[in-house]
Amino acid sequence: MPSDAIRAALVRRLHTSSGISEEDVKDIDALPIAVRQYPAEAIVVRDGERPSECCLVVDGFCARSKTIASGRRQILSIHIPGEIPDLMSLFLHVMDHDLTTLTPSTLGFIRHETLQKLHRRRPNVAELFWRDTLIDSAMFREWIVNVGQRPAPARLAHVMIELRERLRIIGRLDGASFEMPLTQEQIGEALGITAVHANRVIRQLREDGIVELHRGRVTVLDERRFLELADFDGRYLHQSPVL
Amino acid sequence: MPSDAIRAALVRRLHTSSGISEEDVKDIDALPIAVRQYPAEAIVVRDGERPSECCLVVDGFCARSKTIASGRRQILSIHIPGEIPDLMSLFLHVMDHDLTTLTPSTLGFIRHETLQKLHRRRPNVAELFWRDTLIDSAMFREWIVNVGQRPAPARLAHVMIELRERLRIIGRLDGASFEMPLTQEQIGEALGITAVHANRVIRQLREDGIVELHRGRVTVLDERRFLELADFDGRYLHQSPVL
DNA sequence: TGGCGTCCCTAACTTTTGTTGGAACCACGC
Protein backbone atom coordinates (compact mmCIF):
# COMPACT_ATOMS: atom_id res chain seq x y z
CA MET A 1 0.00 0.00 0.00
CA PRO A 2 1.46 3.39 -1.00
CA SER A 3 2.40 5.74 1.80
CA ASP A 4 0.00 8.50 0.80
CA ALA A 5 -2.94 6.10 0.74
CA ILE A 6 -2.15 5.23 4.34
CA ARG A 7 -2.41 8.85 5.40
CA ALA A 8 -5.34 9.63 3.16
CA ALA A 9 -7.74 7.69 5.36
CA LEU A 10 -6.62 9.54 8.48
CA VAL A 11 -6.77 12.97 6.88
CA ARG A 12 -10.20 12.28 5.41
CA ARG A 13 -11.42 11.31 8.81
CA LEU A 14 -10.16 14.48 10.48
CA HIS A 15 -11.53 16.42 7.56
CA THR A 16 -15.08 15.14 7.79
CA SER A 17 -15.45 15.67 11.50
CA SER A 18 -13.72 19.07 11.66
CA GLY A 19 -12.09 21.69 9.51
CA ILE A 20 -8.41 21.28 8.63
CA SER A 21 -5.97 23.50 6.75
CA GLU A 22 -3.59 22.64 3.89
CA GLU A 23 -0.57 23.19 6.10
CA ASP A 24 -1.98 20.86 8.73
CA VAL A 25 -2.44 18.18 6.09
CA LYS A 26 1.16 18.61 4.90
CA ASP A 27 2.41 18.29 8.44
CA ILE A 28 0.40 15.15 9.05
CA ASP A 29 1.58 13.74 5.74
CA ALA A 30 5.16 14.07 6.91
CA LEU A 31 4.57 12.04 10.07
CA PRO A 32 6.67 8.87 10.30
CA ILE A 33 4.37 5.84 10.39
CA ALA A 34 5.52 2.25 10.84
CA VAL A 35 3.25 -0.13 8.98
CA ARG A 36 2.73 -3.69 10.15
CA GLN A 37 0.44 -6.54 9.05
CA TYR A 38 -1.69 -8.51 11.51
CA PRO A 39 -3.72 -11.69 11.06
CA ALA A 40 -7.35 -11.91 12.18
CA GLU A 41 -8.05 -12.18 15.92
CA ALA A 42 -4.63 -10.81 16.87
CA ILE A 43 -4.19 -8.77 20.02
CA VAL A 44 -2.58 -5.50 18.95
CA VAL A 45 -2.43 -3.80 22.33
CA ARG A 46 -3.21 -5.60 25.54
CA ASP A 47 -5.04 -4.47 28.66
CA GLY A 48 -2.41 -3.36 31.20
CA GLU A 49 0.28 -2.50 28.65
CA ARG A 50 1.97 0.91 28.39
CA PRO A 51 2.18 1.59 24.69
CA SER A 52 4.64 4.14 23.31
CA GLU A 53 2.83 4.51 20.01
CA CYS A 54 -0.70 4.94 18.67
CA CYS A 55 -2.30 2.63 16.16
CA LEU A 56 -3.91 3.85 12.94
CA VAL A 57 -6.19 1.39 11.16
CA VAL A 58 -5.06 1.48 7.53
CA ASP A 59 -6.99 -1.51 6.28
CA GLY A 60 -9.19 -4.12 7.96
CA PHE A 61 -11.57 -4.17 10.92
CA CYS A 62 -10.53 -3.94 14.58
CA ALA A 63 -12.35 -3.94 17.91
CA ARG A 64 -11.75 -2.84 21.46
CA SER A 65 -12.87 -5.08 24.29
CA LYS A 66 -12.64 -5.83 27.99
CA THR A 67 -12.71 -9.24 29.64
CA ILE A 68 -14.04 -9.62 33.18
CA ALA A 69 -13.10 -12.13 35.87
CA SER A 70 -15.82 -14.59 34.86
CA GLY A 71 -14.21 -14.76 31.45
CA ARG A 72 -16.99 -12.98 29.63
CA ARG A 73 -15.84 -10.45 27.06
CA GLN A 74 -17.51 -7.21 26.06
CA ILE A 75 -16.75 -5.57 22.74
CA LEU A 76 -16.74 -1.79 23.24
CA SER A 77 -16.35 -0.53 19.70
CA ILE A 78 -15.64 -1.60 16.15
CA HIS A 79 -13.02 0.27 14.14
CA ILE A 80 -12.62 0.83 10.44
CA PRO A 81 -9.81 2.31 8.32
CA GLY A 82 -8.80 5.90 9.12
CA GLU A 83 -9.45 5.60 12.85
CA ILE A 84 -6.96 5.65 15.73
CA PRO A 85 -8.61 3.39 18.32
CA ASP A 86 -5.97 3.88 21.02
CA LEU A 87 -5.42 7.62 20.78
CA MET A 88 -6.30 7.66 24.46
CA SER A 89 -2.99 5.96 25.27
CA LEU A 90 -1.30 9.32 24.63
CA PHE A 91 -2.50 10.55 28.02
CA LEU A 92 -3.87 7.45 29.74
CA HIS A 93 -0.61 5.60 29.89
CA VAL A 94 -1.82 2.19 31.01
CA MET A 95 -4.31 0.46 28.70
CA ASP A 96 -7.60 -0.41 30.39
CA HIS A 97 -8.80 -2.62 27.53
CA ASP A 98 -7.60 -4.72 24.60
CA LEU A 99 -7.29 -3.69 21.00
CA THR A 100 -7.65 -6.63 18.62
CA THR A 101 -8.07 -7.26 14.92
CA LEU A 102 -11.31 -8.76 13.64
CA THR A 103 -9.99 -9.40 10.12
CA PRO A 104 -6.45 -9.54 8.74
CA SER A 105 -5.39 -5.89 9.00
CA THR A 106 -2.80 -3.36 7.97
CA LEU A 107 -1.98 -1.08 10.88
CA GLY A 108 0.18 2.04 11.04
CA PHE A 109 1.98 3.01 14.23
CA ILE A 110 2.82 6.57 15.20
CA ARG A 111 5.08 7.20 18.17
CA HIS A 112 3.66 9.15 21.10
CA GLU A 113 6.55 11.65 20.96
CA THR A 114 5.79 12.29 17.31
CA LEU A 115 2.21 13.16 18.12
CA GLN A 116 3.16 15.21 21.17
CA LYS A 117 5.54 17.30 19.05
CA LEU A 118 2.84 17.72 16.43
CA HIS A 119 0.47 19.03 19.09
CA ARG A 120 3.01 21.60 20.32
CA ARG A 121 3.64 22.67 16.76
CA ARG A 122 -0.02 22.81 15.74
CA PRO A 123 -2.42 23.38 18.62
CA ASN A 124 -5.38 23.31 16.26
CA VAL A 125 -4.44 19.79 15.12
CA ALA A 126 -4.29 18.83 18.78
CA GLU A 127 -7.83 20.14 19.10
CA LEU A 128 -8.83 18.03 16.13
CA PHE A 129 -7.47 14.93 17.82
CA TRP A 130 -9.08 15.95 21.08
CA ARG A 131 -12.36 16.29 19.26
CA ASP A 132 -11.79 12.85 17.81
CA THR A 133 -11.45 11.31 21.26
CA LEU A 134 -14.64 13.12 22.27
CA ILE A 135 -16.54 11.56 19.37
CA ASP A 136 -15.13 8.23 20.50
CA SER A 137 -16.61 8.99 23.89
CA ALA A 138 -19.98 9.91 22.37
CA MET A 139 -20.03 6.55 20.62
CA PHE A 140 -19.43 4.80 23.93
CA ARG A 141 -22.41 6.64 25.37
CA GLU A 142 -24.63 5.40 22.58
CA TRP A 143 -23.19 1.90 23.04
CA ILE A 144 -24.21 2.01 26.71
CA VAL A 145 -27.75 2.95 25.71
CA ASN A 146 -27.81 0.18 23.15
CA VAL A 147 -26.69 -2.52 25.54
CA GLY A 148 -28.64 -1.15 28.49
CA GLN A 149 -32.02 -0.29 27.07
CA ARG A 150 -32.78 -1.77 23.69
CA PRO A 151 -34.16 -5.29 23.12
CA ALA A 152 -31.65 -7.58 21.43
CA PRO A 153 -32.99 -7.29 17.85
CA ALA A 154 -32.89 -3.50 18.06
CA ARG A 155 -29.36 -3.68 19.46
CA LEU A 156 -28.18 -5.64 16.46
CA ALA A 157 -29.93 -3.33 14.01
CA HIS A 158 -28.43 -0.31 15.73
CA VAL A 159 -24.87 -1.61 15.58
CA MET A 160 -25.40 -2.47 11.93
CA ILE A 161 -26.63 0.99 11.01
CA GLU A 162 -23.89 2.72 12.94
CA LEU A 163 -21.34 0.65 11.06
CA ARG A 164 -23.05 1.38 7.74
CA GLU A 165 -23.01 5.13 8.39
CA ARG A 166 -19.34 5.08 9.27
CA LEU A 167 -18.47 2.99 6.22
CA ARG A 168 -20.42 5.47 4.13
CA ILE A 169 -18.33 8.33 5.48
CA ILE A 170 -15.08 6.70 4.39
CA GLY A 171 -16.60 5.74 1.04
CA ARG A 172 -16.73 2.02 1.58
CA LEU A 173 -20.38 1.41 0.86
CA ASP A 174 -20.60 -0.69 -2.27
CA GLY A 175 -24.19 -1.24 -3.31
CA ALA A 176 -26.98 -2.54 -1.14
CA SER A 177 -24.88 -4.60 1.24
CA PHE A 178 -21.94 -3.80 3.51
CA GLU A 179 -19.24 -5.53 5.50
CA MET A 180 -19.67 -6.62 9.09
CA PRO A 181 -16.99 -9.27 9.56
CA LEU A 182 -17.92 -10.51 13.04
CA THR A 183 -18.67 -14.08 14.05
CA GLN A 184 -21.90 -14.68 15.90
CA GLU A 185 -19.81 -15.10 19.02
CA GLN A 186 -18.39 -11.61 18.52
CA ILE A 187 -21.80 -10.15 17.74
CA GLY A 188 -22.99 -11.55 21.03
CA GLU A 189 -20.02 -9.95 22.79
CA ALA A 190 -20.83 -6.62 21.17
CA LEU A 191 -24.51 -6.74 22.12
CA GLY A 192 -24.08 -8.13 25.62
CA ILE A 193 -25.85 -11.42 24.82
CA THR A 194 -24.67 -15.00 24.31
CA ALA A 195 -23.74 -16.41 20.92
CA VAL A 196 -26.79 -18.67 21.02
CA HIS A 197 -29.06 -15.73 21.54
CA ALA A 198 -27.25 -13.75 18.87
CA ASN A 199 -28.04 -16.56 16.48
CA ARG A 200 -31.71 -16.48 17.49
CA VAL A 201 -31.86 -12.75 16.88
CA ILE A 202 -30.11 -12.94 13.51
CA ARG A 203 -32.48 -15.67 12.41
CA GLN A 204 -35.50 -13.72 13.56
CA LEU A 205 -34.47 -10.62 11.62
CA ARG A 206 -33.96 -12.80 8.55
CA GLU A 207 -37.31 -14.58 8.96
CA ASP A 208 -39.05 -11.23 9.46
CA GLY A 209 -37.58 -10.06 6.17
CA ILE A 210 -35.78 -7.12 7.73
CA VAL A 211 -32.09 -7.80 7.26
CA GLU A 212 -29.84 -10.68 6.31
CA LEU A 213 -26.35 -11.43 7.62
CA HIS A 214 -24.28 -13.91 5.67
CA ARG A 215 -20.53 -14.46 5.74
CA GLY A 216 -19.69 -11.10 7.17
CA ARG A 217 -21.97 -9.13 4.87
CA VAL A 218 -25.20 -7.37 5.80
CA THR A 219 -27.99 -7.11 3.25
CA VAL A 220 -30.96 -4.94 4.14
CA LEU A 221 -34.25 -6.44 3.01
CA ASP A 222 -36.68 -3.82 4.30
CA GLU A 223 -35.03 -0.46 4.88
CA ARG A 224 -38.06 1.17 6.51
CA ARG A 225 -38.54 -1.49 9.15
CA PHE A 226 -34.78 -1.75 9.62
CA LEU A 227 -34.51 1.95 10.50
CA GLU A 228 -37.60 1.80 12.67
CA LEU A 229 -36.26 -1.16 14.62
CA ALA A 230 -32.81 0.37 15.15
CA ASP A 231 -34.14 3.64 16.56
CA PHE A 232 -31.04 5.27 15.07
CA ASP A 233 -30.26 8.96 15.43
CA GLY A 234 -26.82 9.65 14.01
CA ARG A 235 -26.34 12.94 15.86
CA TYR A 236 -23.98 11.25 18.29
CA LEU A 237 -21.47 10.68 15.47
CA HIS A 238 -20.99 14.47 15.33
CA GLN A 239 -20.20 14.48 11.65
CA SER A 240 -20.93 18.12 10.81
CA PRO A 241 -17.98 20.35 11.68
CA VAL A 242 -20.21 23.41 11.25
CA LEU A 243 -22.62 22.25 13.91
CA MET B 1 -20.13 29.02 49.51
CA PRO B 2 -16.88 30.97 49.31
CA SER B 3 -15.33 31.41 45.89
CA ASP B 4 -12.12 29.56 46.68
CA ALA B 5 -14.00 26.53 47.95
CA ILE B 6 -15.73 26.33 44.59
CA ARG B 7 -12.43 26.15 42.76
CA ALA B 8 -10.78 23.92 45.33
CA ALA B 9 -12.80 20.92 44.25
CA LEU B 10 -11.83 21.40 40.60
CA VAL B 11 -8.16 21.93 41.31
CA ARG B 12 -8.02 18.93 43.60
CA ARG B 13 -9.54 16.84 40.89
CA LEU B 14 -7.02 17.92 38.27
CA HIS B 15 -4.32 17.45 40.85
CA THR B 16 -5.12 13.86 41.70
CA SER B 17 -5.34 12.65 38.15
CA SER B 18 -2.34 14.59 36.81
CA GLY B 19 0.43 16.93 37.84
CA ILE B 20 -0.30 20.65 37.97
CA SER B 21 1.92 23.65 38.70
CA GLU B 22 1.39 26.57 41.09
CA GLU B 23 1.00 28.99 38.21
CA ASP B 24 -1.63 26.81 36.60
CA VAL B 25 -3.57 26.78 39.85
CA LYS B 26 -3.39 30.57 40.08
CA ASP B 27 -4.65 30.90 36.54
CA ILE B 28 -7.54 28.54 37.17
CA ASP B 29 -8.34 30.36 40.41
CA ALA B 30 -8.78 33.56 38.42
CA LEU B 31 -11.35 32.06 36.05
CA PRO B 32 -14.76 33.75 36.16
CA ILE B 33 -17.36 31.23 37.31
CA ALA B 34 -21.09 31.91 37.50
CA VAL B 35 -22.67 29.96 40.35
CA ARG B 36 -26.29 28.86 40.21
CA GLN B 37 -28.48 26.69 42.43
CA TYR B 38 -30.61 23.86 41.06
CA PRO B 39 -33.31 21.75 42.71
CA ALA B 40 -33.24 17.95 42.49
CA GLU B 41 -34.21 16.35 39.17
CA ALA B 42 -33.58 19.54 37.20
CA ILE B 43 -32.36 19.36 33.62
CA VAL B 44 -29.20 21.46 33.50
CA VAL B 45 -28.31 20.93 29.84
CA ARG B 46 -30.64 19.25 27.41
CA ASP B 47 -29.97 16.80 24.59
CA GLY B 48 -29.84 18.81 21.36
CA GLU B 49 -28.82 22.09 22.97
CA ARG B 50 -25.71 24.10 22.01
CA PRO B 51 -24.28 25.27 25.30
CA SER B 52 -21.87 28.20 25.46
CA GLU B 53 -20.53 27.27 28.87
CA CYS B 54 -19.34 24.22 30.79
CA CYS B 55 -20.78 23.09 34.07
CA LEU B 56 -18.69 22.43 37.18
CA VAL B 57 -20.34 20.45 39.96
CA VAL B 58 -19.63 22.43 43.12
CA ASP B 59 -21.99 20.62 45.45
CA GLY B 60 -24.55 17.86 44.97
CA PHE B 61 -24.92 14.84 42.69
CA CYS B 62 -25.62 14.98 38.96
CA ALA B 63 -26.10 12.41 36.21
CA ARG B 64 -25.90 12.22 32.45
CA SER B 65 -28.52 10.24 30.56
CA LYS B 66 -30.08 9.51 27.20
CA THR B 67 -33.72 8.74 26.50
CA ILE B 68 -34.66 6.54 23.53
CA ALA B 69 -37.80 6.59 21.39
CA SER B 70 -39.58 4.01 23.54
CA GLY B 71 -39.23 6.40 26.47
CA ARG B 72 -36.71 4.29 28.35
CA ARG B 73 -33.88 6.23 29.91
CA GLN B 74 -30.30 5.15 30.43
CA ILE B 75 -28.09 6.82 32.99
CA LEU B 76 -24.56 7.04 31.59
CA SER B 77 -22.63 8.39 34.55
CA ILE B 78 -22.99 9.85 38.01
CA HIS B 79 -21.11 13.04 38.88
CA ILE B 80 -19.83 14.37 42.16
CA PRO B 81 -18.33 17.71 43.19
CA GLY B 82 -15.19 18.80 41.34
CA GLU B 83 -16.19 17.25 38.02
CA ILE B 84 -17.12 18.97 34.76
CA PRO B 85 -19.63 16.55 33.22
CA ASP B 86 -20.12 18.47 29.97
CA LEU B 87 -16.54 19.40 29.18
CA MET B 88 -17.17 17.65 25.85
CA SER B 89 -19.47 20.51 24.81
CA LEU B 90 -16.31 22.60 24.23
CA PHE B 91 -15.69 20.71 20.98
CA LEU B 92 -18.87 18.70 20.40
CA HIS B 93 -21.14 21.65 20.02
CA VAL B 94 -24.51 19.92 20.05
CA MET B 95 -25.33 17.92 23.18
CA ASP B 96 -26.08 14.26 22.51
CA HIS B 97 -27.42 13.60 26.01
CA ASP B 98 -28.98 15.29 29.04
CA LEU B 99 -27.23 16.56 32.13
CA THR B 100 -29.51 16.53 35.18
CA THR B 101 -29.25 16.97 38.92
CA LEU B 102 -29.98 14.03 41.20
CA THR B 103 -30.01 16.10 44.39
CA PRO B 104 -30.34 19.86 44.96
CA SER B 105 -27.03 21.12 43.60
CA THR B 106 -24.72 24.10 43.39
CA LEU B 107 -23.26 24.37 39.91
CA GLY B 108 -20.59 26.68 38.53
CA PHE B 109 -20.61 27.73 34.89
CA ILE B 110 -17.50 28.63 32.91
CA ARG B 111 -17.86 30.14 29.46
CA HIS B 112 -16.41 28.23 26.53
CA GLU B 113 -14.39 31.26 25.42
CA THR B 114 -12.86 31.48 28.87
CA LEU B 115 -11.69 27.90 28.68
CA GLN B 116 -10.50 28.25 25.09
CA LYS B 117 -8.38 31.24 26.06
CA LEU B 118 -7.02 29.32 29.03
CA HIS B 119 -6.00 26.48 26.71
CA ARG B 120 -4.13 28.87 24.37
CA ARG B 121 -2.41 30.43 27.35
CA ARG B 122 -1.55 27.16 29.06
CA PRO B 123 -1.28 24.18 26.74
CA ASN B 124 -0.41 21.90 29.63
CA VAL B 125 -3.68 22.78 31.36
CA ALA B 126 -5.44 21.94 28.10
CA GLU B 127 -3.74 18.55 28.24
CA LEU B 128 -4.99 18.14 31.79
CA PHE B 129 -8.55 18.77 30.64
CA TRP B 130 -8.04 16.50 27.66
CA ARG B 131 -6.85 13.81 30.01
CA ASP B 132 -9.96 14.41 32.09
CA THR B 133 -12.24 13.76 29.13
CA LEU B 134 -10.25 10.58 28.42
CA ILE B 135 -10.86 9.33 31.95
CA ASP B 136 -14.52 10.12 31.40
CA SER B 137 -14.32 7.93 28.33
CA ALA B 138 -12.61 5.14 30.27
CA MET B 139 -15.46 5.24 32.76
CA PHE B 140 -17.96 4.85 29.93
CA ARG B 141 -16.09 1.77 28.76
CA GLU B 142 -16.37 0.20 32.18
CA TRP B 143 -20.05 1.17 32.30
CA ILE B 144 -20.59 -0.70 29.01
CA VAL B 145 -18.97 -3.79 30.49
CA ASN B 146 -21.08 -3.46 33.62
CA VAL B 147 -24.37 -3.19 31.77
CA GLY B 148 -23.41 -5.68 29.07
CA GLN B 149 -21.79 -8.53 30.94
CA ARG B 150 -22.40 -8.57 34.66
CA PRO B 151 -25.48 -10.04 36.35
CA ALA B 152 -27.68 -7.41 37.96
CA PRO B 153 -26.43 -7.81 41.56
CA ALA B 154 -22.82 -7.44 40.40
CA ARG B 155 -23.79 -4.39 38.36
CA LEU B 156 -25.19 -2.69 41.42
CA ALA B 157 -22.18 -3.59 43.55
CA HIS B 158 -19.85 -2.30 40.86
CA VAL B 159 -21.57 1.06 40.55
CA MET B 160 -21.54 1.35 44.34
CA ILE B 161 -17.82 0.69 44.60
CA GLU B 162 -16.96 3.04 41.76
CA LEU B 163 -18.91 5.77 43.51
CA ARG B 164 -17.24 5.00 46.82
CA GLU B 165 -13.77 5.19 45.29
CA ARG B 166 -14.54 8.51 43.68
CA LEU B 167 -16.01 9.91 46.89
CA ARG B 168 -12.89 8.76 48.67
CA ILE B 169 -10.71 10.71 46.26
CA ILE B 170 -12.51 13.97 46.98
CA GLY B 171 -12.49 13.24 50.71
CA ARG B 172 -16.18 12.65 51.14
CA LEU B 173 -16.09 9.26 52.77
CA ASP B 174 -17.42 9.60 56.29
CA GLY B 175 -17.18 6.35 58.16
CA ALA B 176 -18.52 3.03 57.02
CA SER B 177 -21.33 4.28 54.85
CA PHE B 178 -21.46 6.63 51.87
CA GLU B 179 -23.94 8.61 49.83
CA MET B 180 -25.73 7.23 46.80
CA PRO B 181 -28.76 9.49 46.45
CA LEU B 182 -30.59 7.64 43.66
CA THR B 183 -34.14 6.37 43.74
CA GLN B 184 -34.67 2.74 42.82
CA GLU B 185 -36.06 3.98 39.53
CA GLN B 186 -32.78 5.77 38.83
CA ILE B 187 -30.72 2.79 39.96
CA GLY B 188 -32.63 0.73 37.44
CA GLU B 189 -31.89 3.29 34.74
CA ALA B 190 -28.22 3.19 35.62
CA LEU B 191 -28.00 -0.60 35.55
CA GLY B 192 -30.17 -1.18 32.50
CA ILE B 193 -32.92 -2.96 34.45
CA THR B 194 -36.41 -2.00 35.57
CA ALA B 195 -37.15 -0.38 38.90
CA VAL B 196 -38.95 -3.52 40.05
CA HIS B 197 -35.92 -5.63 39.34
CA ALA B 198 -33.66 -3.05 40.96
CA ASN B 199 -35.77 -3.46 44.07
CA ARG B 200 -35.41 -7.26 43.91
CA VAL B 201 -31.63 -6.96 43.59
CA ILE B 202 -31.32 -4.46 46.44
CA ARG B 203 -33.41 -6.70 48.63
CA GLN B 204 -31.35 -9.74 47.73
CA LEU B 205 -28.07 -8.02 48.58
CA ARG B 206 -29.58 -6.97 51.91
CA GLU B 207 -30.90 -10.46 52.67
CA ASP B 208 -27.55 -11.97 51.74
CA GLY B 209 -25.92 -9.66 54.26
CA ILE B 210 -23.65 -8.05 51.69
CA VAL B 211 -24.73 -4.43 51.49
CA GLU B 212 -27.62 -2.26 52.60
CA LEU B 213 -29.12 0.72 50.79
CA HIS B 214 -31.36 2.98 52.79
CA ARG B 215 -32.45 6.51 52.03
CA GLY B 216 -29.63 7.29 49.68
CA ARG B 217 -26.92 5.82 51.89
CA VAL B 218 -24.96 2.64 51.28
CA THR B 219 -23.76 0.58 54.22
CA VAL B 220 -21.44 -2.33 53.49
CA LEU B 221 -22.18 -5.36 55.63
CA ASP B 222 -19.58 -7.81 54.30
CA GLU B 223 -16.70 -6.05 52.59
CA ARG B 224 -15.06 -9.23 51.30
CA ARG B 225 -18.15 -10.57 49.54
CA PHE B 226 -19.01 -7.08 48.36
CA LEU B 227 -15.67 -6.71 46.57
CA GLU B 228 -15.86 -10.23 45.23
CA LEU B 229 -19.32 -9.67 43.81
CA ALA B 230 -18.46 -6.34 42.20
CA ASP B 231 -15.40 -7.67 40.36
CA PHE B 232 -13.96 -4.18 40.71
CA ASP B 233 -10.58 -3.20 39.29
CA GLY B 234 -10.09 0.54 39.71
CA ARG B 235 -7.38 0.84 37.06
CA TYR B 236 -9.88 2.38 34.66
CA LEU B 237 -10.18 5.43 36.92
CA HIS B 238 -6.54 6.28 36.02
CA GLN B 239 -5.88 7.94 39.34
CA SER B 240 -2.07 7.76 39.41
CA PRO B 241 -0.53 10.59 37.40
CA VAL B 242 2.82 8.79 37.57
CA LEU B 243 1.44 5.74 35.82
C1' DT C 1 -9.53 -37.00 -0.02
C1' DG C 2 -10.15 -37.49 4.58
C1' DG C 3 -9.90 -35.43 8.94
C1' DC C 4 -10.09 -31.39 11.81
C1' DG C 5 -11.55 -27.20 13.45
C1' DT C 6 -14.66 -23.20 13.12
C1' DC C 7 -18.65 -21.44 12.67
C1' DC C 8 -23.43 -21.69 12.11
C1' DC C 9 -27.65 -23.42 13.47
C1' DT C 10 -31.13 -25.58 16.41
C1' DA C 11 -33.91 -27.64 20.32
C1' DA C 12 -35.13 -28.30 25.28
C1' DC C 13 -34.83 -26.57 29.45
C1' DT C 14 -33.57 -23.13 33.23
C1' DT C 15 -32.87 -18.70 34.96
C1' DT C 16 -33.23 -13.94 34.81
C1' DT C 17 -35.68 -10.05 33.92
C1' DG C 18 -39.88 -7.46 32.57
C1' DT C 19 -44.86 -6.38 33.39
C1' DT C 20 -48.76 -5.48 35.88
C1' DG C 21 -51.07 -4.17 39.79
C1' DG C 22 -51.35 -3.02 44.22
C1' DA C 23 -50.10 -2.22 49.43
C1' DA C 24 -47.30 0.01 52.97
C1' DC C 25 -44.44 3.82 54.22
C1' DC C 26 -42.83 8.42 54.64
C1' DA C 27 -41.86 13.39 53.94
C1' DC C 28 -44.17 17.48 53.06
C1' DG C 29 -47.36 21.16 52.67
C1' DC C 30 -51.72 22.84 54.02
Next chain:
DNA sequence: GCGTGGTTCCAACAAAAGTTAGGGACGCCA
Protein backbone atom coordinates in the same frame (compact mmCIF):
# COMPACT_ATOMS: atom_id res chain seq x y z
C1' DG D 1 -53.66 16.19 61.71
C1' DC D 2 -54.54 14.84 57.15
C1' DG D 3 -54.09 14.26 52.47
C1' DT D 4 -50.94 13.66 48.70
C1' DG D 5 -47.28 12.21 45.86
C1' DG D 6 -43.34 9.76 45.60
C1' DT D 7 -40.77 5.96 46.96
C1' DT D 8 -40.29 1.42 48.52
C1' DC D 9 -41.75 -3.12 48.56
C1' DC D 10 -44.01 -7.23 47.02
C1' DA D 11 -46.37 -11.14 44.42
C1' DA D 12 -47.95 -13.51 40.15
C1' DC D 13 -47.35 -14.10 35.66
C1' DA D 14 -45.11 -13.31 30.95
C1' DA D 15 -41.26 -12.67 28.11
C1' DA D 16 -36.42 -12.56 27.17
C1' DA D 17 -32.13 -14.46 27.57
C1' DG D 18 -28.81 -18.01 29.34
C1' DT D 19 -27.32 -22.93 29.43
C1' DT D 20 -26.44 -27.25 27.69
C1' DA D 21 -25.92 -30.33 24.15
C1' DG D 22 -25.76 -31.41 19.86
C1' DG D 23 -25.85 -31.78 14.34
C1' DG D 24 -24.34 -30.03 10.01
C1' DA D 25 -21.76 -26.99 6.64
C1' DC D 26 -17.58 -25.32 5.14
C1' DG D 27 -12.70 -24.31 4.50
C1' DC D 28 -8.08 -25.77 5.30
C1' DC D 29 -4.37 -28.64 5.03
C1' DA D 30 -1.84 -32.90 5.79
